[in-house]
Amino acid sequence: MNLGTVFECAVSRYPTHVALVQENNRYTYAQLNAEVNRVASSLQRLGVTRRDRVMVLLKNRKEAVCLFWAIQKLGAIFTPISMRLSPEDTQYCINDSEPKVVVYESSSRRSVQAAKFSDRPIFIGLEKGEGDLSYEELVKRGTSTFESLAVDDEEIALMLYTSGTTGFPKGVPRSHKNEYASTIAHIIQNTYETFESTLGVMPLYHTMGVRSLLAICVLNGKYVVAPDLDPYTALTLLSSERISCLYMIPRLYHELLEDRSFSQFDLSALRKIGYAGAPMSEALTQKCFQRLRPKHFVNHYGSTEIYTFTTCAILDKKPGCAGKPGIHQRMRLVTPDPSGGSTPQDEVPDGQIGEIIIHAGSDEAFKGYWNRPDATRKAIRNQWYYTGDLGILDEDGDLYIVGRIDEMLISGGENISPVEIEEVLASHPKVAEAAVIGEEDDRWGQIVVAFIVPSDHTVSVQELDQFCKRHAKMSTTKRPRKYLFVEEIPKSPAGKVIRRELRGLSERNDA
Numbered sequence: 001m002n003l004g005t006v007f008e009c010a011v012s013r014y015p016t017h018v019a020l021v022q023e024n025n026r027y028t029y030a031q032l033n034a035e036v037n038r039v040a041s042s043l044q045r046l047g048v049t050r051r052d053r054v055m056v057l058l059k060n061r062k063e064a065v066c067l068f069w070a071i072q073k074l075g076a077i078f079t080p081i082s083m084r085l086s087p088e089d090t091q092y093c094i095n096d097s098e099p100k101v102v103v104y105e106s107s108s109r110r111s112v113q114a115a116k117f118s119d120r121p122i123f124i125g126l127e128k129g130e131g132d133l134s135y136e137e138l139v140k141r142g143t144s145t146f147e148s149l150a151v152d153d154e155e156i157a158l159m160l161y162t163s164g165t166t167g168f169p170k171g172v173p174r175s176h177k178n179e180y181a182s183t184i185a186h187i188i189q190n191t192y193e194t195f196e197s198t199l200g201v202m203p204l205y206h207t208m209g210v211r212s213l214l215a216i217c218v219l220n221g222k223y224v225v226a227p228d229l230d231p232y233t234a235l236t237l238l239s240s241e242r243i244s245c246l247y248m249i250p251r252l253y254h255e256l257l258e259d260r261s262f263s264q265f266d267l268s269a270l271r272k273i274g275y276a277g278a279p280m281s282e283a284l285t286q287k288c289f290q291r292l293r294p295k296h297f298v299n300h301y302g303s304t305e306i307y308t309f310t311t312c313a314i315l316d317k318k319p320g321c322a323g324k325p326g327i328h329q330r331m332r333l334v335t336p337d338p339s340g341g342s343t344p345q346d347e348v349p350d351g352q353i354g355e356i357i358i359h360a361g362s363d364e365a366f367k368g369y370w371n372r373p374d375a376t377r378k379a380i381r382n383q384w385y386y387t388g389d390l391g392i393l394d395e396d397g398d399l400y401i402v403g404r405i406d407e408m409l410i411s412g413g414e415n416i417s418p419v420e421i422e423e424v425l426a427s428h429p430k431v432a433e434a435a436v437i438g439e440e441d442d443r444w445g446q447i448v449v450a451f452i453v454p455s456d457h458t459v460s461v462q463e464l465d466q467f468c469k470r471h472a473k474m475s476t477t478k479r480p481r482k483y484l485f486v487e488e489i490p491k492s493p494a495g496k497v498i499r500r501e502l503r504g505l506s507e508r509n510d511a
């Protein structure tokens with residue numbers, strides 16, 4: 001099933017149901033479709049056709065949603081990027097994807113205008129007078145009916161850019177089949193039902209944002225967006241729109257729950273919550289249970305390349321657990337070998353840490369990076385996708401993620417996962433958050449360096465050291481040998497700890 005058809009089915013099933021809400025405007029499926037058709041026909045007149053990339057640098061707003069569906073009807077490739085990318089990365093992504101059209105708004109204008117193009121695209125500006133034409137003009141020039149192009153499931157529907165820790169972002173092309181399968185899996189794995197509603201918190205340049213939009217459409221639900229979303233606005237909308245499900249990164253749950261106005265809002269309609277993208281601490285998991293009282297709470301572990309790896313819906317019993325493979329997935333844990341030497345047959349014995357690999361033949365799995373055969377060869381080997389994540393299975397065969405293969409510490413000959421130590425430190429009552437890295441050491445090979453965000457500034461190094469010495473999960477080699485107190489842990493927009501920045505902080509502290 002291609003995504004244009006997914007949308008058309010939803011429109012014909014319940015044309016008068018509200019599909020999208022932004023500020024005081026409500027759009028039914030039929031109204032949204034009329035604008036989508038105008039955008040599609042107008043883009044077609046500009047020469048956009050199947051397989052053409054349309055790059056979108058917009059906040060989560062109605063225009064981004066209409067462009068998404070219009071591009072699907074055209075069989076073109078929705079290529080959103082983050083407005084927070086550096087000008088250098090923005091230029092790279094534009095030239096890498098060679099879009100026919102670039103759509104931007106005032107907040108993304110600077111990076112678009114600073115870019116040098118190998119082939120100049122057509123520019124569409126959100127605001128009047130911007131670009132070669134404005135979004136409003138685009139809509140005006142179109143027709144309210146549009147015959148969707150015939151698009152095969154294997155064709156590319158969208159391309160998301162993933163930012164690794166090194167090098168330029170990599171384009172991840174995702175076929176209609178990939179996106180449809182991932183969406184159906186998401187609906188099942190989160191027990192979503194017809195007419196579910198959600199808040200478009202995660203941006204459409206992130207796989208989680210796309211998933212929410214698609215899942216809600218399949219279910220003829222309501223997608224609520226606010227281009228400038230802060231925790232207070234999010235709480236207001238969750239309450240006033242009686243939103244039923246939420247899917248976002250752990251950091252955003254923290255921001256919602258810690259907002260001073262939290263207790264003023266009635267969030268009783270919110271029944272299903274899920275997180276992905278980064279680990280959630282035990283403390284935050286418990287707070288989510290206590291304050292949001294979800295009927296269903298899921299940890300979704302996955303990536304842009306393959307949407308679901310595993311999910312866990314028993315977080316009350318097993319906080320932090322990543323659970324079992326998704327409905328389409330086969331998973332193995334193999335000998336961790338950063339040089340890429342291990343094969344899918346090198347499975348680790350039960351109860352040992354291994355690199356998590358997922359079968360790349362799954363309907364949810366991409367086929368390879370855009371213009372990057374080298375990266376594809378590294379990631380997909382013998383038909384298995386190497387996640388670069390380390391995991392361990394408990395006695396029930398449930399997965400726990402213990403870190404990244406390139407972040408594993410080796411101290412005193414012992415393989416140590418940073419996540420294990422961070423969990424222990426974060427359980428100290430005077431610690432709000434903790435992150436650790438390894439630092440070279442003549443005696444131990446590496447020592448553990450801990451970065452602590454205190455919740456109580458009276459906390460001392462001695463106190464933390466005593467706490468670790470007594471903790472059942474800590475061994476001598478795991479115990480941090482150096483502590484640095486910081487105001488915050490550097491994180492990527494998706495909430496992943498940026499350990500190279502921590503390394504820089506530690507070096508500057510030593511100097």
Ligand code: AMP
Nearest residue numbers: 276277278279300301302303304389401
């Ligand atoms: P991305 O493609 O940017 O979503 O990044 C995928 C990576 O994020 C995975 O390989 C993991 O390292 C991490 N990740 C995603 N979901 C989770 C999760 N639920 N818990 C811990 N790490 C996660």
